[in-house]
Structure formats: C-alpha cells, structure tokens
Amino acid sequence: MITVSVIGCGHMGSALLEGLATVEGYRTIGYDVDPAVLDDVKSYCDRTTTDIDAISDSDIVALTVKPDIVPTVLAEINLHAEQTLMTAAAGVERSFVSNQTDATVIRLMPNLAASLREMAAAVAWDEPDPAVETMLSDLGSYVVIDETHMNIATALNGSGPAFVYYLIQSMQTRAIKEGLDKSDAQTLAIQTFIGAAEMVRAADEPIESLIDAVCSPNGTTIEGMNVLFDSNVDAEVGDALTAATERSAELAAEVDHE
Ligand SMILES: NC(=O)C1=CN([C@@H]2O[C@H](COP(=O)(O)OP(=O)(O)OC[C@H]3O[C@@H](n4cnc5c(N)ncnc54)[C@H](OP(=O)(O)O)[C@@H]3O)[C@@H](O)[C@H]2O)C=CC1
Ligand SMILES: O=C(O)[C@@H]1CCC=N1
Structure with missing residues (x-):
C-alpha cells in the first residue's frame, strides 16, 4: 500500500486523487486550507483534512498549490528523510524545495488527464523512486528528464492540454458552422484527435508520411493542408509553447526572490 497525500486539492491535486481512486494499492489523503474544496474531493480520498500533521506518515506528498504558495506550505510541513516530496508547481525548482525539507524532493510536471489515468508527466529526480514510478505508470505515461528541461515540459505536457482543447474546439466549431449537428x-472531432494521436504513437514513419497518406491525389485533404502550409500556424503553435516555457522560467525567479 502506497500512502499519497495531496497538498492543495484544486484542479491538479483533485485530478491526481481522482485517478488514484480507481487503482488498487493506494491510501490517499487530501489536504487543503479550504473545506469547500475538500468537500469536492472527499469521494476520491480515503481521508480529507485541514490538519497538515495528517500527512506525516505518507510515502509520497504531492505539492499541488500555486507556485507562490509553495514557500508558505514548506514552512508548515515537517517531513522526514524516508518521505518523498513531489512538487508539481510550475517553475518552482527542486533545489528551492529541497533546501527547506528533509524529504527526498522530486519535481513533477503532471497534467489534468491524471483524473482519467491518461496523464502525460515529466519527472526530474536524482534517483528513481519506485513508489513514484508505480504511481506515474498507474496514472498514464511519464518520461524522466533533466530538470533544466522542465520549463519546456511544463509548456508541452502541463499546458499542452489547453492548446489541444483549443484546436479541437476550432475544428468542431467550423464543422458546426458548416451545418453538422x-x-x-x-x-x-474528439475521436479524430484520439485516433490521430494513436496513429502517431503506432507509426514507425515520420508525421509527414502520415500526412501524405491522408492526402489523396487531387483530393480534399491537400486543399486543407495547403491552407495550413501557407499560414503561420506552425510558428504560432510553437510560439504558444515558447510563451508558456518563458512564463515557467519567470515563475521560478518570482518564487526564488520572495
Ligand atoms: N492546472 C493544471 O493543469 C496544472 C497545474 N500544475 C500546478 O499545480 C499547482 C496547482 O494548480 P491548480 O490545481 O490549477 O490550482 P488551484 O488553484 O486549482 O488549486 C490550488 C489549491 O491549493 C489551495 N491552497 C491554497 N493555499 C494552500 C495552503 N497553504 N495549503 C494547502 N492548500 C492551499 C487552494 O485553495 P484556495 O483556492 O482557497 O486558495 C486550491 O484549492 C500549480 O503550482 C500549477 O503550476 C501543474 C500541472 C498542470
Ligand atoms: O497554467 C499553469 O501555470 C499550470 C502549469 C501547467 C498547467 N497549468
């Protein structure tokens, strides 16, 4: 049994709890300062609490408060060396956290698909942590990265769901405008994104070849692709990732200088 405490049960914390609630082998504790938030997650947790001392025997403590609240929480918690503190706050560096706790600190960039156990996560650590490896596998897929790349991972898989929602919405909105129910x-639209993502996952060829396979000669797809090729959409999507990456770096500086 792995005991997981979640500090901050808002969007990200509740997604972790919701996902873990459907897997055997976890005892979960949701901690938040807001009792109303705890009401919303109590059906996913073995225990909810506003008492910070309740996390004291957890194997993994997930820190899912906003970056500027991290210093406040670190001043309140008292973890021991056998515990793992998993910080998921955008921009907050591992060294900043580990300077203020005896626990082993790992840095995670999760995403909200944790609730459906379809999370893409990036983790940075000194040593693999078997309990965290099990948990991340149970919640979706993860990669281990160097912490210097955490800001771009934050943009790609942390913020990325919002970018993908936007693209799904753009496609379905136009289809509705053209008359579809x-x-x-x-x-x-949804199944097209799921199917396309699965095709990319399964393919051992480049994405360009997958695009070519959809483009029948003199057909419909190439007409649409030409609109995309002639546009700046590739650069704009890239710029969205860069803007999110840069904001992650700014958050690091803001928290460090508080
Ligand atoms: N949302 C996302 O998709 C992702 C978020 N993250 C990271 O997760 C963190 C949380 O984001 P998100 O879930 O969106 O934010 P939310 O605001 O939804 O959740 C944060 C929760 O923490 C609570 N809180 C505030 N102060 C404390 C405290 N001292 N102790 C315990 N809980 C407290 C908040 O209560 P109250 O509202 O009353 O202040 C709120 O319920 C951020 O650092 C973010 O970078 C990472 C990846 C994805
Ligand atoms: O927008 C944010 O700052 C957080 C981090 C990644 C996703 N949401």
Whole structure:
C-alpha cells in the first residue's frame, strides 16, 4: 500500500486523487486550507483534512498549490528523510524545495488527464523512486528528464492540454458552422484527435508520411493542408509553447526572490 497525500486539492491535486481512486494499492489523503474544496474531493480520498500533521506518515506528498504558495506550505510541513516530496508547481525548482525539507524532493510536471489515468508527466529526480514510478505508470505515461528541461515540459505536457482543447474546439466549431449537428461534430472531432494521436504513437514513419497518406491525389485533404502550409500556424503553435516555457522560467525567479 502506497500512502499519497495531496497538498492543495484544486484542479491538479483533485485530478491526481481522482485517478488514484480507481487503482488498487493506494491510501490517499487530501489536504487543503479550504473545506469547500475538500468537500469536492472527499469521494476520491480515503481521508480529507485541514490538519497538515495528517500527512506525516505518507510515502509520497504531492505539492499541488500555486507556485507562490509553495514557500508558505514548506514552512508548515515537517517531513522526514524516508518521505518523498513531489512538487508539481510550475517553475518552482527542486533545489528551492529541497533546501527547506528533509524529504527526498522530486519535481513533477503532471497534467489534468491524471483524473482519467491518461496523464502525460515529466519527472526530474536524482534517483528513481519506485513508489513514484508505480504511481506515474498507474496514472498514464511519464518520461524522466533533466530538470533544466522542465520549463519546456511544463509548456508541452502541463499546458499542452489547453492548446489541444483549443484546436479541437476550432475544428468542431467550423464543422458546426458548416451545418453538422453539434453532438456529431464533437464526437467526430474528439475521436479524430484520439485516433490521430494513436496513429502517431503506432507509426514507425515520420508525421509527414502520415500526412501524405491522408492526402489523396487531387483530393480534399491537400486543399486543407495547403491552407495550413501557407499560414503561420506552425510558428504560432510553437510560439504558444515558447510563451508558456518563458512564463515557467519567470515563475521560478518570482518564487526564488520572495
Ligand atoms: N492546472 C493544471 O493543469 C496544472 C497545474 N500544475 C500546478 O499545480 C499547482 C496547482 O494548480 P491548480 O490545481 O490549477 O490550482 P488551484 O488553484 O486549482 O488549486 C490550488 C489549491 O491549493 C489551495 N491552497 C491554497 N493555499 C494552500 C495552503 N497553504 N495549503 C494547502 N492548500 C492551499 C487552494 O485553495 P484556495 O483556492 O482557497 O486558495 C486550491 O484549492 C500549480 O503550482 C500549477 O503550476 C501543474 C500541472 C498542470
Ligand atoms: O497554467 C499553469 O501555470 C499550470 C502549469 C501547467 C498547467 N497549468
């Protein structure tokens, strides 16, 4: 049994708890300062509490408060060396956290698909942590990265779901405008993204070849692709990632200088 405490049960903390609630082998504790937030997650947790001391025997403590709240929480918690403190706050560096706790600190960039156990996560640590490896596998897929790359991972898989939602919305909105029933447009847009992502995962060829396979000669797809090729959309999507990456770096500086 792995005991996981989540400090801050808002969007990210509750997604972790919701995902873990559907897997055997975890005892979960949700901690937050807001009792109303705890009401929302109590069906996913073995225990909810506003008492910070309740996390004292947890194997893994997930820190899912906003970056500027991290110093406040670190001043309140008293963890021991056998515990793992998993910080998920964007921009907050591992060294900043480990200077203020005896626990082993790992840095995680999760995403909200944890609730469905479809999370993409990036983790940075000194040593692999078997309990964390099990937990991340149970919640989706993860990669181990050097912490110097955590800001771009934050943009790619932390913020990335919002970018993908936006693209799904753009496609389904236009389909509805062209006359398709709203529910049908949603079904088709969603399954198209799922299917395309699975095709990319399964393929041992480059994405360009997958695009070519959809583009029948003189067909429909190439007409649409030409609009994309002639646009700046590739650069704009890249710029969205860069903006999020730069903001992650700024957050690090802001928390460090508090
Ligand atoms: N949302 C996302 O998709 C992702 C978020 N993250 C990271 O997760 C963290 C949380 O983000 P998110 O879940 O969106 O934010 P939320 O605001 O939804 O959740 C944060 C929660 O922490 C609570 N809180 C505030 N102060 C304390 C405290 N001292 N002790 C315990 N809990 C406290 C907040 O209560 P109250 O509202 O009353 O202040 C709130 O319920 C951020 O650092 C973010 O960078 C990482 C990846 C993805
Ligand atoms: O927007 C944010 O700052 C957080 C971190 C990644 C996703 N949400």
